[in-house]
Amino acid sequence: MVHINILDPSASPLDYYGYELRRYREAGGLTQKQLGAVIAYTGSLIGQIETARKLPTSDFSERADAALGTGGLLSRLLPLVLRSQLPAWFQRVAELESRATAICTFQAHMVHGLLQTRTYARAVLGAMDGSNLDGRTAARLARQRILDKARPPGLWTILGESALLQQIGGPVVMREQLAHLLSFAGTPHVNIQVLPHDAGAHAGLQGSFNLYRFAGSATILYTEGYGMGHPTADPENVRDCSLRYDHLRAAALSLRDSAELIRQVMEERYAERQL
Template structure:
């Protein structure tokens, strides 16, 4: 068992969170079990979070803040903890997602992580490795909280039709995932277009990519490989990828027609009967 007295708050955001939780709990004169009873979690879980052996959920953080009168400290730390648990090569991308005012993404064969359902996330992450699947899924889903900000980014997603038909996790999970995409149909900040097979050769044949735009900072392009990612603000690359994205949006179905195709795939491929 980790020695709580030796926990280094500077070792990682998770260690710092555990250190602060313990400090605030002891300042309130509560044992781990007493705090657990108040916030409806076990004292054992409180201890695991304090020793950086368990990731805190946002619900845990909010309840602990209320019980300990921390002024929202733990809830503010939570996003940092979640991002720190992402693969090292992806942490910079998660920070770009937080800062961007506009995100443009093209995906060849899979729904983008910011639009994935919990079930789809588990199916993707557990395809070859199901170790720590609960924590890894929680970390990926936490990225989606950028859409809950007071000023969320404008999000454009161009999906290849292949992403709708690549059956990840089985028909039920795919029905739920496509229904989730349809839930954004009237959201002016989350725009989904499908690039149909009938588009033929297109500007994204070289692979998936993301474009991040900011206020006052250069635009950044992100591409991904196996276990690695590459970001660049090179003006030539940014211009090329921005032009490619404009062509992809032009070749894709309209937002309305894209929703129609998503419904059609749900009915014909996954057996969803919609009224």
């Protein structure tokens, strides 16, 4: 067990968060139990966060900021804390997502992380590894905050029809996930197309990929393997996959027809009366 008196704030963003929480609490003359009573959390949880044994949440950070008069420090630290929980090889990708002005993604078999619900993300992440599932799920969902920025990136997603049919987490989870996809209808910066099975041979048969575009700098192509990611700015590779993406977008259903197919699968394959 980590003892709070030897917590090193430079060890990680989570340690720094815990250090600052403790510092502000003590400056306010509050015990962990007293602060817990003010913000409606247990003193035990506050102790776990102060000793970097538990991840804070957005709600916790906002309440603690207000109670301790931090000027929003903890809420500003939270994205760094959650990003640090991502696998080391994926942290670069999260950084690319946060800086991109446009993201184009083709996902053959699974909904992209920026569009996943909590239960779907948890099922995906827990498929082979059940460790720290709450923290890893929170870290994945934290990436979605970029879609709520004042100037969010344009997100264009092409999903293989298989992503709608692969029953990740079970029918209840899938119904919720497909309903979430439909909730983006009419959102100008989020566009979702489905590549139907009857499209036949297509430009994405070699696998899923993402393109990150930036203002004033080169486009980055990102592909992924098991436990590793491959970002590259190589012009030839970027050009090739940009062309592939154009072909995939042309072969996919229109935005309206894609939404209709998603709705049809949700209502027929994952109908509430069948759950």
